[in-house]
Amino acid sequence: MSKVLKFVLNGMPVKVVAEPQETLLQVLREKLSLTSPKCGCNHGDCGSCTVILNGKAVKSCMIIALTVEGKSVVTVDGLGTDGKLHPVQQAFHEYGAPQCGYCTPGMVMAATAFLNENPNPSYDEVKDALAGNLCRCGGYQKYVDAVMAVAKGEFGPIPKGSDVDV
Amino acid sequence: MREYFYEAPESLDELLGLLQGLNDEEVKLLAGGTDFVPKLSKELDEIPKEQKPPLHIIYMGNTGNNEIKEDSDNVYIGALVTLTEIEESNLIKQHLPVLIQAMEETAGHTVRNVATIGGNIMNASPAADSITPLLVLDAQFVLAGIDGSRTIAAKDFFTGPGSTVIDDKEVLTTIIIKKGKGKAAFKKLGRRKAETLSVVNAAAYIEMDNGICKAARLALGAVAPTAVRCYQTESKLVGKPVKPELIKEICSGVVEEINPIDDIRATAWYRKQVAPVMLERAINQACSEE
Numbered sequence: 092m093s094k095v096l097k098f099v100l101n102g103m104p105v106k107v108v109a110e111p112q113e114t115l116l117q118v119l120r121e122k123l124s125l126t127s128p129k130c131g132c133n134h135g136d137c138g139s140c141t142v143i144l145n146g147k148a149v150k151s152c153m154i155i156a157l158t159v160e161g162k163s164v165v166t167v168d169g170l171g172t173d174g175k176l177h178p179v180q181q182a183f184h185e186y187g188a189p190q191c192g193y194c195t196p197g198m199v200m201a202a203t204a205f206l207n208e209n210p211n212p213s214y215d216e217v218k219d220a221l222a223g224n225l226c227r228c229g230g231y232q233k234y235v236d237a238v239m240a241v242a243k244g245e246f247g248p249i250p251k252g253s254d255v256d257v
Numbered sequence: 258m259r260e261y262f263y264e265a266p267e268s269l270d271e272l273l274g275l276l277q278g279l280n281d282e283e284v285k286l287l288a289g290g291t292d293f294v295p296k297l298s299k300e301l302d303e304i305p306k307e308q309k310p311p312l313h314i315i316y317m318g319n320t321g322n323n324e325i326k327e328d329s330d331n332v333y334i335g336a337l338v339t340l341t342e343i344e345e346s347n348l349i350k351q352h353l354p355v356l357i358q359a360m361e362e363t364a365g366h367t368v369r370n371v372a373t374i375g376g377n378i379m380n381a382s383p384a385a386d387s388i389t390p391l392l393v394l395d396a397q398f399v400l401a402g403i404d405g406s407r408t409i410a411a412k413d414f415f416t417g418p419g420s421t422v423i424d425d426k427e428v429l430t431t432i433i434i435k436k437g438k439g440k441a442a443f444k445k446l447g448r449r450k451a452e453t454l455s456v457v458n459a460a461a462y463i464e465m466d467n468g469i470c471k472a473a474r475l476a477l478g479a480v481a482p483t484a485v486r487c488y489q490t491e492s493k494l495v496g497k498p499v500k501p502e503l504i505k506e507i508c509s510g511v512v513e514e515i516n517p518i519d520d521i522r523a524t525a526w527y528r529k530q531v532a533p534v535m536l537e538r539a540i541n542q543a544c545s546e547e
Contacts, residue, residue, distance in 0.1 A: 092262050111263030111314050112297055133302075134295040136452070138367060147341070147370040153294045154371065155287060157263050158316050201367060222451035223365030 098159045100125070101169025109156040116140045116151040119166065127167045127196045131225070138224035141197035142166050148204035150223070167196045170203065178246035179203050179238070185246075186237035190228035197224050202238045206249055212242055259300075260311040269320045269430065273403045276315075276426045284313045286428065288337055289371040291364070292380050322375075322430045325349060334432040336375025340387075341366070343374060353434060355441035355460065359390045362445045365452040375429050378414075381421050384479035384522075388415070389460035390443050391432065392476035392486050399431040406430065415483035439464030439472060442542035444535045448522060455479045456523040459535035463499070463543040470494050475540070479522075480515035480532050487514045487536070499544045508537040 096109040100123065107122050116133075119125045119142070128151050131137035135153040142151045143165040151164075170177035176184065179202050189195040198221060205212070205220035212220070217238045218231075226234065240246065266272040276284065287293060322335035325346050332352050334343065343349050344360040363369060363377075363386040377387040378398065388411070396411040400423055414421050423429065441462040447453030457479050464472040473494040475487040493507045510533075517528035 092260070094263060111261040112301060114294060114298065133298050135291060135368065138365075141367055144371075148367050149371050150291075150367045152298065153289075153291045153368070155263075155290055155294060155314065155316070157265065158287070158290070158318055160265065205366070219451065220366060223367045 094157055096157055096160055098161060099163040101165055111155070111157060113156045114152050115142070115144075115154040115156045115159055115164070118156040119151060119164075125166055125168060129193055129196060131193065136225070137194070137197075138201065139194045139197040141200040141224060143200055143204045146204065146207070148201045165200070167199050170199065172250055177203065178241045178249055179206065181246045182237040182241045183234070186233050186240065188230055188233040188237045190226075190230050194224055194226045194228075198226070198234055202234070202241075203249075206238065206241060210242065210249070212238075214239060217242075259305065259309045262311060262313045263316070264313065265316040265319055267319050269322065269401060269428065272315065272317065272320050272428060273401060273426070276428070277403055279313055282313055283310050284315060284425070286379070287314050287316045288318065288373040288376040288379075289339065290376075291368050291372040292376065292382075317375075317428070327352070327436075330435060332434045332436060334374055334434070336378070336429045336431060337373050338375075340364075340369035340372050340374065340377070344369065352436050353394065353441075355390045355394070355443050355462075356387070359386050359443040359445075359458075359460070362386060362443070362447075368452075374432060378432070379421070379423070379429055381415050381417075381419050381483070383418050383481060383483055384455045384458070385484065386443075386445060386455060386458055386478070388484040389458050389476040389478040390441065391434075392484055393441055393460040393462035393474040394434045394437070395462075395474060397433040398429055399433065400424075400427040401430045402427045408433070412486050417482045437462065437464070440543045442539045444539045444542070446531055446535055454522060457528050457532050457535050459532070459539040461536065461539035461543040463494075463540060465499065465544060468498050470497055470499050470544075473540075475511075475536060477511065477515055477532055477536060480517040480528050482516070485515060487511050489514055490536070494540070499540075501541065504540050504544075505533075505537055508533040508540065511536055 093108050097106050129139040131139035133152050135150050140151045217235050323337040324335050326333045340360045377385050391411045397408050443460045445458040446456045460476045462474040473491045478484040490511045512529050517525040
């Protein structure tokens, strides 16, 4: 039995018809054509579907879409401003962190949510923050290095409200 | 395909009323969903061999019970408090640091951000990381029903993997934990450091008096159909001077109180080897913090 679901996506209110059994990931990809969150395992193991829900990084394949009613969802599409990449995106790019790139949108979201709450993390804290995101190219080192570089300010200040009005 | 229905009641009363109206139907109470949704996705991926009855998914997220409170004697944790909220709570840090220890080792941040303590309890997995600490903290669970609520001790709550004494018209609302005088510790052995389920987990609560163990509560997870309180081992510990060699010797006897199985994570044999070690480490930590 489908229902109308209203929530805020990347700062814009959206309205979409969703089925009770549909996950947030399915609604984003298949109904809203937002394919940046990837469907890797669809069972909450790989983290490539990570989005920011009300300021917290979550695995969108583990969330029933209808439960985000009235909440705010941010994907990588909502991060850059004025044609400029978010510092986390810029750092991943310049550090050559993505290899095949499949895990990258999830990594960006996990790293961004983490840095919003912990602007001055230790190396181990960054590793812990990204532990739920698998990279089968094995590019973990560069992802962690890139996040540390953002934390040190190498890529400029993290824009305020970079999780878009959450 | 199976038919699915979705409701999101706005209060506990509305939720309990809804449950009254669903008598012969299959109902799933949804909190964080981190256990249920992957199972649902798996079900949807498979071609069903049999037609399943419609499933009513009832989302509890808007029904309150999402706060951590205290009074002079107890800490009250709402069933819908997320694992991250427990991890970050000053109140929990002050009175029940063992829960933070356990939460930090449960799954990963992205799961803990949505998973709830009530969900972890109601799943009643023998390997759940919150259950062993709750057992040694002697937690009480408040179950609300249409005619009022009842309170049941954690040690009497679980009856098997995924099953508890709760009635299908009742809802877990609050976890009550007495502020104890002793110290507690949690130890987990997984196959990896992060995002893993317990091969064995252990929790210990110890009250000491001049180097003598005054009271002890011990529990092991993933070694039996439910997480188990190790009553015999506890009784061997009480009244004894707490010395490392003695703890080791006492813990070796805990294999008599567990009944592990072979599964994808470990063999029964291996679990019998490591359970005493994990328990010993938990006890040692609970004592050392004195």
